[in-house]
Amino acid sequence: MIRLTNTLTRQLEDFQTQGDTVTMYVCGVTPYDSSHIGHAMSYVVFDVVKRYLTWRGCAVKHVQNFTDIDDRIIERANRLGTTTDELVEKYINMYFDDMRDLNVQPADVYPYATQEVPEMIEIIQRLIEKGFAYETKSTLSEWSDVYYRVSAKKDYGKLSHRTQESLMAGARVESGEEKENPADFALWKGAKAGEPSWDSPWGKGRPGWHIECSAMSLKYLGERIDIHGGGEDLIFPHHENEIAQTEAYTDAVPFVRYWLHNAWVKMGEEKMSKSLGNFITIRDGLNKVGGDGLRLWVLTSHYRKPLSFSETTLEAAKNGADRLRTAARALSEAGDGGIDLGHHRERFAAAMDDDLNTPQALAVLFDLGKEINRARDEGKGVATAQALLIELGGVLGLRLEEAGGSIEAAPFIELLIQIRTELRAAKQFQLADRIREGLAGLAITLEDGPQGTTWKQD
RNA sequence: GGCGACGUAGCCAAGUGGUAAGGCAGGGGUCUGCAAAACCCCCAUCACCGGUUCGAAUCCGGUCGUCGCCUCCA
Numbered sequence: 001m002i003r004l005t006n007t008l009t010r011q012l013e014d015f016q017t018q019g020d021t022v023t024m025y026v027c028g029v030t031p032y033d034s035s036h037i038g039h040a041m042s043y044v045v046f047d048v049v050k051r052y053l054t055w056r057g058c059a060v061k062h063v064q065n066f067t068d069i070d071d072r073i074i075e076r077a078n079r080l081g082t083t084t085d086e087l088v089e090k091y092i093n094m095y096f097d098d099m100r101d102l103n104v105q106p107a108d109v110y111p112y113a114t115q116e117v118p119e120m121i122e123i124i125q126r127l128i129e130k131g132f133a134y135e136t137k138s139t140l141s142e143w144s145d146v147y148y149r150v151s152a153k154k155d156y157g158k159l160s161h162r163t164q165e166s167l168m169a170g171a172r173v174e175s176g177e178e179k180e181n182p183a184d185f186a187l188w189k190g191a192k193a194g195e196p197s198w199d200s201p202w203g204k205g206r207p208g209w210h211i212e213c214s215a216m217s218l219k220y221l222g223e224r225i226d227i228h229g230g231g232e233d234l235i236f237p238h239h240e241n242e243i244a245q246t247e248a249y250t251d252a253v254p255f256v257r258y259w260l261h262n263a264w265v266k267m268g269e270e271k272m273s274k275s276l277g278n279f280i281t282i283r284d285g286l287n288k289v290g291g292d293g294l295r296l297w298v299l300t301s302h303y304r305k306p307l308s309f310s311e312t313t314l315e316a317a318k319n320g321a322d323r324l325r326t327a328a329r330a331l332s333e334a335g336d337g338g339i340d341l342g343h344h345r346e347r348f349a350a351a352m353d354d355d356l357n358t359p360q361a362l363a364v365l366f367d368l369g370k371e372i373n374r375a376r377d378e379g380k381g382v383a384t385a386q387a388l389l390i391e392l393g394g395v396l397g398l399r400l401e402e403a404g405g406s407i408e409a410a411p412f413i414e415l416l417i418q419i420r421t422e423l424r425a426a427k428q429f430q431l432a433d434r435i436r437e438g439l440a441g442l443a444i445t446l447e448d449g450p451q452g453t454t455w456k457q458d
Numbered sequence: 459g460g461c462g463a464c465g466u467a468g469c470c471a472a473g474u475g476g477u478a479a480g481g482c483a484g485g486g487g488u489c490u491g492c493a494a495a496a497c498c499c500c501c502a503u504c505a506c507c508g509g510u511u512c513g514a515a516u517c518c519g520g521u522c523g524u525c526g527c528c529u530c531c532a
Contacts, residue, residue: 038532070530072530236528237529263532273531300481305463308469310470315482316470319482319483359481360479427491433493437493
C-alpha cells in the first residue's frame with residue numbers, strides 16, 4: 001500500500017485511486033527566465049511519483065501547465081524589447097531541454113494559460129452568478145477587475161490551515177485595487193495600456209494567476225483529481241485559491257484527493273529563489289554533474305525536507321551516481337550472483353511506499369550495487385542482478401545503463417579499447433597508456449577488469 | 459504577530475519507543491603491468507535541560523538556534 005502525506009489533512013494517508021487512471025496535475029513554470037535547480041527538484045520529485053505509480057501498475061495521466069502570461073513576463077518582455085510570445089517560447093524550449101536531460105518524462109498535456117481563456121471566462125462568470133465573485137472598477141485600467149469573494153466560502157484557508165481573520169490581517173492591497181476585502185484575490189485583471197489582453201464580459205483584460213489551473217485541471221482531468229502537486233511555496237495563496245474557485249464552481253468536494261508539496265532548495269541557510277538571486281540554473285547543474293548526478297542529488301533528501309545545495313553535495317551526488325553506474329555496467333555473465341533479488345525489490349518498494357522515501361530507496365540501490373560488485377569480484381555472474389539495479393534505478397529516473405553524456409563517440413571509443421587490449425596483451429604498456437591518457441583528456445575514463453575494459457564519460 | 463518545519467558523524471542524509479541506513483570525503487589494507495574501479499577494515503549516542511518508561515534520537519514540557527509561508531516564487 002502506497003502512503004503519501006496529504007497537505008490538506010497533514011496526515012500520512014493510504015493512496016487509493018478513484019478510477020482506473022491516476023489523474024495528476026502539477027503546477028508548471030512561468031517561462032520568463034531559465035529554470036533553476038529548485039525547479040529541478042520539484043519536477044524530479046513528481047516525475048518519481050509518476051514513475052513509481054506506473055511501476056506499481058497504475059496508469060497515470062499527467063497534466064502540467066505553462067503560465068505564459070503574467071506581470072513578470074510582460075515586464076521582462078518590455079525591458080528586453082521583445083514580445084511576450086517570443087520570450088515565452090524561448091524559455092519553454094529551454095525548459096523542455098532541461099527536462100529531457102534530467103530524464104523527466106513528458107506530461108500528457110501541457111496547456112498554456114493564454115489558450116484556455118474562454119474556459120476561464122466561463123468559470124468566472126459562473127462564480128459571479130453564484131455570488132462567489134464580483135466585478136469592480138479599477139482605477140488603473142479603463143476596464144473592470146473581477147475578484148473572488150473570500151468570505152463567501154467558510155472553508156477558505158483549509159489547505160494552508162489559516163483562518164480568514166488571520167489572512168485579512170496580513171493581506172496586502174495594491175493601490176488602485178477596489179476590493180471588498182483585502183484578502184480577496186483577482187480572477188480577472190482589467191488591461192492597462194500596452195498590455196496583452198483578451199475580450200471578456202468585463203472588457204479587455206487578462207486572467208488572474210490562480211484561475212488557469214482551475215480551468216485546466218477541470219478541462220483535462222475532470223472535477224475530481226487524484227494528485228495535485230507543486231512546491232511548498234504554492235500552498236498559499238495559489239493552491240488555496242484554486243481550491244476555493246474550483247470547489248465553488250463545481251460543488252465537487254474535494255477537488256483534489258491528495259495534495260503533495262515538495263520543500264525548497266536551500267543555499268546555505270536560505271531558500272534558493274529568483275527574488276533572492278541566489279540560484280544556479282538547471283543547465284549549470286547538468287553541465288557540472290549530469291542528469292543522473294542532479295537527480296541523485298535531489299533524491300538523497302526526502303521531498304518534504306529542504307534540500308541542501310553546495311558544490312560539495314552536488315559533487316557527492318555525482319560520485320554516488322558513478323558508483324551505481326559502475327556496478328550496473330560492469331561486464332558480467334548471466335546470473336544473480338547468489339544475491340536475494342526479491343529481498344532488494346521488496347525493500348525498495350517498502351521504502352517508496354512510505355511517503356516516497358527516496359533516501360532509503362537509494363540506500364537499497366547502493367546495497368544492491370555493493371553486493372553485485374562483491375559477487376562479481378568472486379567471479380560470479382551477476383547480469384540478472386545488474387538488470388534489477390537498472391530497473392529500480394529507472395523507477396527513480398536514473399539511466400544507469402548508459403555510459404553518460406553523448407554516446408555518438410561510442411563506436412570509436414570501443415575501437416580504441418580493442419586496440420589497447422591487444423597492446424596490453426603484447427605488453428606494449430607505453431602505447432596502451434597513451435590511449436588511456438589521451439581518452440582521459442577527453443573526459444573518457446577506462447577501467448580494466450577481469451572481464452574486459454569498460455568506459456565512462458565524466 | 460499568525461501558521462509551519464527543522465537541529466543526527468568533517469559534509470549530505472534516513473531512522474519517530476528496544477541499544478544509530480546509505481552516500482560523499484578521510485585513514486589503513488587487498489587486487490592490478492601501472493592506473494582507475496572494486497572489495498575488506500576504521501570513523502557519531504542523535505542541540506541543551508528536565509520528565510514519562512524496564513528501555514527514547516524517537517513521547518511530553520522547557521531552553522537555545524536556524525529556516526519557510528503569510529507578497530511574485532518549484
